[in-house]
Amino acid sequence: DWSDYSHLWSENPDLHFELLNNKRNKHDGVFWMPFISFVKYFECVDICKLRHNWYEVRDSSNFYPVPKMMQAYYLTISYATELDITLHRKISKNLRIQRSDVSLCIAVINMEEQSNGNYRIYSMPIVSRRDQHKLISTNGFLQPGTYVILPFLFNQVNKYLDNTEFTIAIHSSHILDIQRIKLPLRIEREFLIKLCIFHGEPVRISKKSDNDDNQSDGVTIYELKKYWDGLVLLVENRHPSKYVHFHFRCTLSQNTLISRKDSRSELFDIIPPNYRQIIVTISRKSPSNSFTIGHDFEYMLSSQNFIKQGEGIKQKHWPKIDESQLSDDIHLPQCILSAKHN
Template identity: 30%
Template structure:
């Protein structure tokens, strides 16, 4: 551990604005990006014109303090992501935008005064603002308090090392990466495929058995192309979801337990304290659907590694899957986390939008003898890909059924994207779309037709 810590304090070999790729590679431990900007979804996450979430400064600070107390490795990304950067201001203050700094300490003094101790891996070019070397805010009392907390005789004796206030970190840095290296934990890693179609043969689902309560970190990594010019373009949206399930011959989707954010990036993860029982972990990715990849041999499909780090041993196996497990997983996710819209009596539309790298639309028909015809028009969206292959869909949802209407996903992680959707619906006494479908259409219930490779995601599912 001391050698690893020394290596990460001198990260000049990492030509990146964030540390998590190197932290993951060096340690294999689960990593987390803590956003420092309102509405942020982690370092480098693309953002559409969605409402911004308020940043809970106290919660972020508490997370940094607890991570420091746990001796987790941390790095800070300066002026990256979607931040608007004034290059002259950063230079005047001794900061380098789009640059990674190691986090050496996190301290709260009386006042309260919240400080972080950072290191520029270059070994020079350091912060010149508040609490920099020689700053009058360094009173004798403050220096003594830091010495008590850190054991350092001088507040910034190391070359390239400086103290900076938490307020300034929030102003000039976009996120802090935390690498949760723990001693004595158990690790399971399984490789798999992220299929560009609904295929239970290739979809990665894991059945976990927890024989006792255990703390677990799940991390889903996609196969990287670090030195490729297409690395950003080739990145997929990732999401890992955990459900309750039962032991049996075929895995079933139960209550949602935990999930990561859905992001176009190299890895995503989530943390949960699991009670004794059975759990189903599902790996999701969608922005490579209808890109031509589905026509290629499965050996060319993107690959991933799913890692589970747990405080207690877990029994892990690959269960048998029923053909509609993907639809049930998305329906379970939208029911638990989606925004509800009561479109009409007996009908509810659910939307996953903010923080989901796109859009998921699911419709529930609770009528016992009426169909609901649904038009979903997303044609004004840009830089997104649709699991239906088109941005406008028309579907007939049967009585007492739910259907995943469309999944839109950010196509490129490096660029912005926009989601625009309009839902039109009507009650009908039959399944045929009638005047909403072209005359002589061979598929009277769905437009575009549901190809076999989409059926496991978009086929209507009976409400149970």
Template identity: 30%
Template sequence: EGQRKSEKSQRSQLDLCVVLFKARVGSTIGSLVEHSKRQVRGFVGCNKMLEAGEYVVVPLAFNHWHTGLDDVTAYPRYVLAIHSSKKLLAENIQPPNHILADAIISLTLARGQRHEGREGMTAYYLTKGWAGLVVMVENRHENKWIHVKCDCQESYNVVSTRGTLKTVDSVPPLTRQVIIVLTQLEGSGGFSIAHRLTHRLANSQGLHDWGEPGACHDPELDSETLGLHSPRLF
């Protein structure tokens, strides 16, 4: 939850989502257990009857990305409240580098719409109950890259985790990549999502005539976006 009684939180509400996974030894997260809807409001919540075990809770928010908040310490803070009829232990842990990518990929695989773009490629779109859009691409080829252009420039009142509404990526063999996450910018106003995907097979990783020489992503992935948009082996 955000600060529900704060006037500031009413002026700039975040897109909040809480996702619960099974914990897995030696990996970032296990299987998806439950999640809230993603909503632009002061708080969200979900309920689940859980078996005894270890779980990972991942709170998510994206609409403050690329909005001028360059100082990480100035990012909005949050409060996570857990209510249980049984005793439990909860601790705050240092997340793995790619926890955002793994969480969004798992959620999109479970809840997104599948589109078989071509042989060996599946595009997933997460829109329902998401206050925006996730586009994720799966490349099942063992020795071919998939070049993906994603054009969302006709969308309205949304912010992109890539900092732009048009992206180009080279998705390596046997990986999944979160191409873009679009988020409703303001909860009080309407928003619209438009997206168009163009793709082709390639024998090497560079974007060739779709990008700068030697580039694999446009815009390039940096320290702020690597954790969410890096291709992940499956």
């Protein structure tokens, strides 16, 4: 409507004078549109940041190079370095509908591999927000050392994706080196657990009586909202011998996706002694609309390791989760003692 020859300019002479008065070439490719049209047809704006004497490293790969594995990178830095990191998911216009169901995140972590084959993340110097656009970026400052870059593609509804290719670009104030590595998908569970512990908020539960001590039962509940457009709920059971019987209720949910398969409004879980569990992640579904999450929960300690009542009676988790030894289910309870210094 607002092309160079549009009648709208003559109907709005003040705008014509302000925006087109100094325009010399009507074929320069510059055009105007109302802001309401801009936000309707464009999801994001990319701004190229040019820095003098900075370095760039790029790589294109697949989020899942082989089954049950995710692409990651060793990052080696020799000098204190400032970085800008961008992750771009390759997606065609006809895949636009999938953008609301998957999301991206980048994290730079310190981790170690344990003797049992699991991984322990002990710091996250750089982490981006989880975002549903086709690209995300973050920045930070790193001291010399070796780190791991984790490019995540969160697909909570396990929707089939035609394309899982991506490009990562790292701009840095000093030369650095990256090397491709493959990590088991279960690293996502460790990442979410540590994200809750490092950046989540412990939930304070009202005491039942004056003699109760909130910390005496060894149970800590974390709610993560920072870095996550929604909610991640983690339960930690440090009681030496008793199981946590945890009951979660989603009382209100609008424009959200819930991570538990076949989930309804209620979840039941048994968390063993000295274990942690991601109970659920709830995420905004459509990035262009607001969302609402209403929830409550309750728990009790018991010597029994199964659900005592309800639809999931005699089970350990309801709805069920994959409890196999090498499961990459993010809801599988994870042992605390296997990760020292946690």
